[in-house]
Structures are given as C-alpha cells and as structure tokens.
Amino acid sequence: MSHHVQREIRYNFEYENRIRACFIGAGGHAYRNVYPALRYAPVELTGICDLDIGRAGKFAKLFGAERAYSDHREMLEREKPDLVFLVTSYHPDGRVQATDLAMEALAAGGHVWMEKPTAASLAEIEELQAASAKAGRMVMTGLKKTFFPTIEKLRDLIGSPGFGQLTSINVRYPQSLPPLAERGDLVRMQSFLDHIYHPAAILNYLGGRIERVSYEWEGRTGATVTNLKFRSGAIGTLHFAAGQSGGSMFERVEIIGEGANAVVENGSKLTYFRRADLPSYGRAASFIQPEDNAALVFEPEHSLGQLYNNNLFYLGYVGEILHLTDAILAGEPITKGTLEVAAEIMKLFEFYKHTDSGVLTTL
Numbered sequence: 001m002s003h004h005v006q007r008e009i010r011y012n013f014e015y016e017n018r019i020r021a022c023f024i025g026a027g028g029h030a031y032r033n034v035y036p037a038l039r040y041a042p043v044e045l046t047g048i049c050d051l052d053i054g055r056a057g058k059f060a061k062l063f064g065a066e067r068a069y070s071d072h073r074e075m076l077e078r079e080k081p082d083l084v085f086l087v088t089s090y091h092p093d094g095r096v097q098a099t100d101l102a103m104e105a106l107a108a109g110g111h112v113w114m115e116k117p118t119a120a121s122l123a124e125i126e127e128l129q130a131a132s133a134k135a136g137r138m139v140m141t142g143l144k145k146t147f148f149p150t151i152e153k154l155r156d157l158i159g160s161p162g163f164g165q166l167t168s169i170n171v172r173y174p175q176s177l178p179p180l181a182e183r184g185d186l187v188r189m190q191s192f193l194d195h196i197y198h199p200a201a202i203l204n205y206l207g208g209r210i211e212r213v214s215y216e217w218e219g220r221t222g223a224t225v226t227n228l229k230f231r232s233g234a235i236g237t238l239h240f241a242a243g244q245s246g247g248s249m250f251e252r253v254e255i256i257g258e259g260a261n262a263v264v265e266n267g268s269k270l271t272y273f274r275r276a277d278l279p280s281y282g283r284a285a286s287f288i289q290p291e292d293n294a295a296l297v298f299e300p301e302h303s304l305g306q307l308y309n310n311n312l313f314y315l316g317y318v319g320e321i322l323h324l325t326d327a328i329l330a331g332e333p334i335t336k337g338t339l340e341v342a343a344e345i346m347k348l349f350e351f352y353k354h355t356d357s358g359v360l361t362t363l
C-alpha cells in the first residue's frame with residue numbers, strides 16, 4: 001500500500017455529497033490553518049461555536065457557516081451534525097478542553113475531528129475509545145506530520161526493495177522538558193504535551209510501536225535525548241533540541257534502512273540516499289556516483305500558484321481532514337490519527353512525566 005497519495009483535489013463546492021459539519025473553536029490556529037483547509041473538503045459548515053460569540057459570527061461570515069453559537073450544546077442539539085471539528089485550548093488546570101467536547105460530540109451522534117493533543121492522559125484516551133465504540137462514530141486527531149508528503153514518502157521507502165527495512169531512525173525537534181519535580185503539574189507540562197504529539201506521531205508512523213525507552217536531560221534548557229527500541233527491532237533517537245535558535249529550521253527526520261537512508265529537513269525537503277558503494281577508499285578521485293545510485297532530492301518549486309507549494313498541503317492540513325471525510329463517505333475506518341495512535345503517544349508522554357533520566361522503561 002502506498003502511503004503517499006497523489007490525488008486530484010476537488011474544491012469544496014464541487015462535491016455533490018457534503019458532510020453536515022459543525023466547528024467548535026474560533027481561535028488563531030483554526031483561523032490560519034483549519035477553516036481554510038475546508039475549502040478542499042466535502043464539508044458543509046452549518047454552525048460555528050466559540051465562547052466569544054463575536055468571533056463565532058465573524059468566522060461564520062468569513063468561512064461560510066450558516067449560524068454562529070456561543071453554546072456548543074445548543075449547536076449540537078439544533079444542527080445535529082454528522083461531523084464535529086474541535087480546535088480549542090486548555091482548561092485552567094492544564095486539561096485539554098477538546099477531550100470533554102469530543103465526548104459530547106460523540107454522544108450527540110457526530111464523528112469527531114480534533115486537533116492534538118487528544119487528551120492529557122492515557123486514561124482519558126481509553127474513555128474516548130470506549131465512547132467512540134459505543135457511539136459507532138470515529139474520533140480522529142489531526143496528526144498533521146503523518147500527512148506531510150515528505151513523511152508519507154519516507155513511509156513508502158520503508159520496506160521497499162531499494163531501502164530495505166527500517167533499522168534506525170532519528171527525529172530532532174525543539175522542545176523543553178521541565179524538571180522532574182514539576183512534571184506532575186499539567187500547566188507546567190502544557191507545552192510539552194502540546195508538542196510531543198508531532199515528533200511522536202512521526203515515530204509511530206514510521207517505526208511502529210515503541211518497546212522501551214530511556215533518556216538524558218539537560219538542566220539549562222530542558223533538552224533531552226531519548227534512546228528508543230521499537231517492537232520491530234529498529235532502534236532510534238528522539239532529540240528534543242531545546243536551546244536551538246528561533247531562526248533555525250525547526251526539525252529533521254532521518255530514517256536508515258539496509259544500505260540506504262533518507263532525510264527530511266525543514267518539513268518539505270527530502271533527500272533519498274539510495275544504495276551505493278563507497279568509492280574505493282583512499283584511491284577514488286571522484287565522488288560522482290553512477291546515476292542509478294545517485295541521491296534523489298524532492299523539494300517543491302515555489303513559483304507557481306499551485307496547491308502543493310501551499311502550507312495547507314505540504315504541512316498536511318488538507319490531507320488530515322480528507323482522511324476522515326473520505327472514511328466517513330466510504331463507510332470505512334480511518335488508519336491515521338486513530339485513538340490507538342493517540343494512546344501510544346500518551347504512553348510516551350506519561351513516561352517522561354513520571355520517569356527520571358537514565359531509567360530504562362518498557363512502555
């Protein structure tokens with residue numbers, strides 16, 4: 001199965017069957033990245049809800065929803081949506097607002113598309129799994145990194161004849177982990193919870209389930225380096241590079257196979273170093289490899305007003321919505337952003353929350 005989907009995108013109004021949807025949250029991320037992505041999805045927005053009714057009204061006008069609400073219960077009851085988008089924030093105690101809202105949306109009969117984080121604990125994910133099963137409705141978390149065309153292409157390389165199996169992986173991502181004594185406080189852990197979903201989603205998507213972990217922690221910035229062993233036998237590192245420059249490219253992912261490797265830098269540039277022999281050591285005068293073994297580079301052009309060079313696409317925002325709407329329309333289950341994947345991410349979160357550096361732990 002190919003993970004990188006080369007599809008022709010249809011515009012919202014071109015779909016004959018559009019899913020009746022409501023949206024809870026009229027905040028910054030939703031404005032920049034989620035409502036605009038709906039222009040390319042089979043979704044008919046009937047209601048938008050925000051605690052700030054003024055924002056809900058302005059968003060409704062701008063993004064074409066019929067009605068604005070400040071009470072999500074009233075909206076769910078009146079609109080009876082088949083799909084509910086949740087892009088909200090945190091409770092004062094650091095719990096995730098969307099976890100509770102997802103439970104209510106399921107109870108009202110809707111499928112749920114929600115931003116990460118799905119929840120602030122593994123126990124809450126398990127409650128969502130039970131509620132989803134009971135309602136017969138899906139809950140998808142928008143794990144956008146698993147919809148980057150570059151990361152999907154890495155997934156396709158793994159197991160391919162040229163690349164072989166994944167043997168090791170490293171992911172670098174800037175994130176600080178507070179001192180152990182503070183990690184019981186979800187407010188202190190909010191940034192870590194908010195961000196761990198991104199690199200952990202990549203690790204799960206490319207490497208599968210993690211078997212065991214241990215990490216080292218640096219006290220000035222809260223940086224960590226984690227050793228990982230996957231159930232597949234592959235190994236890896238997760239480097240939370242707190243302390244890197246705010247002007248730096250953000251993240252880097254490298255996968256190593258059996259005589260080949262591939263790197264994604266800056267989210268949108270993929271270099272695939274195909275199988276090749278080292279030129280004869282100490283004797284070769286040229287580094288030029290035969291074309292059949294030369295590296296392949298994938299990078300978007302930035303001249304044309306295309307979809308693929310727009311961040312709604314290369315950062316996966318449209319793909320993560322189409323994955324759920326495709327599944328709903330086809331009556332099939334989702335395979336990405338599932339609650340099972342969210343549970344794996346939360347196991348890793350809880351490991352960092354409870355475990356001191358240097359301690360080898362089976363997840």
Ligand SMILES: NC(=O)c1ccc[n+]([C@@H]2O[C@H](COP(=O)([O-])OP(=O)(O)OC[C@H]3O[C@@H](n4cnc5c(N)ncnc54)[C@H](O)[C@@H]3O)[C@@H](O)[C@H]2O)c1
Nearest residue numbers: 025026027028029030049050051072087088089115116117
């Ligand atoms: N994947 C990404 O690239 C990415 C990037 C940024 C943020 N996010 C996620 O998006 C979410 C939102 O982040 P943000 O920075 O836009 O937050 P925000 O605070 O700007 O927006 C949240 C909005 O939700 C509303 N809200 C909360 N509870 C509500 C309720 N019960 N009913 C109606 N409205 C309610 C608030 O009034 C607010 O307008 C977070 O989960 C964050 O992790 C994801």
